[in-house]
Amino acid sequence: MKRIFLIAGIVLAVLLIGFFAYYYFVYRPAVPENVVDIPLPPGQEVTLTPEEVQQGKTLEEKHEELRRELGITAQDDVVTVAKVLDRPVLAPTLSADGLALYFFDPKSGQFRTTDTVGANESSLVGGTFENVSRIKWAPTKDAVAISFTEGSVTKNVILTLEDQTLVELDPRIQYPVFSPDGLRIVYLFSDPESGQFKLSTALRDGTNAQALKSYRAGELQLHWFAEEGIAYGGV
Structure with a gap:
């Protein structure tokens, strides 16, 4: 009798070992x-x-x-x-109500819109932009900051979607980013001739400017994440 129990125990142990080996090394759930x-790159996590x-x-x-x-x-x-679009676009973002996709089409130079399944595509605003290097949407999605080169000069403009007004910012304004309510911008005031580099804020048309602190020349990343909170960093 003891021998029977011993054999049964060995068989059970072998079955359990086989099950766990299959589950951990072979089994993969059906997809x-x-x-x-969408795997993340090795070593990267959210x-x-x-x-x-x-x-x-x-x-x-x-x-x-x-x-x-x-x-x-x-x-x-x-x-x-x-899958919404079959061609490369820049700065895709959802509209404020989440029902449409806004994006910049580098081939046509237009800001365009489509629904969330890629149908009913149309121009978002009139006019075209060439040599665009940077696009930053307002969190409210009613305006967008655009950086582009014209000759050897980099220009920054604010485009308001509703009335399609275009405001060219002071050439000393760099890296503009919108406030959470979309009504103001934070940027780097850059004046190499006078040696002034300052983190500053203004209304989104560039008026009512206010310097926050001195900074330095160089590339800058800005994020106005809360009414009284601005994150920044650069190289």
Whole structure:
């Protein structure tokens, strides 16, 4: 009898070892045909920046924000990717109501719009832009800051979508970024001749400028993440 129990125990142990070996080394869950796996580059993961931590943003909110930016929808815990356009575009973003996609088409030089499935494409505003190097949308999605070169000069303009007004900013204004309410901008005031480099704010037409602090020349990243909070850094 003891021998029978011993044999049964050995058989059970072999079965359990085989099951766990299969589960951990061989088994992979089936992926539905309509699901596209989007692996991150090796060693990269979604993390919160210091300013996002200060805002109280959670990783779940960061994931949801990234899903919206990439056009990813989650249904029943299954992540699906909807392809909207078949050509390269710049600065794609959702409209304020989330029902349309805004983007810059470098081939036509136009800001254009389409619905979230890629249908009903049309011009967002009149006019074209060439040699565009930088595009920053207002969080309210009613205006956009555009940097482009004209000859050897880099120009920065603010385009308001509703009335299609175009304001050319002072040439000493660099790297403009909108405030959370979209009514103001923060930027680097750059005047090499006088040696002045200052982080500054102004209304989005460039008026009512106010210097915040001295800075230095060089590339700059700006993010106005809260009414009284501006993050910055450069090289």
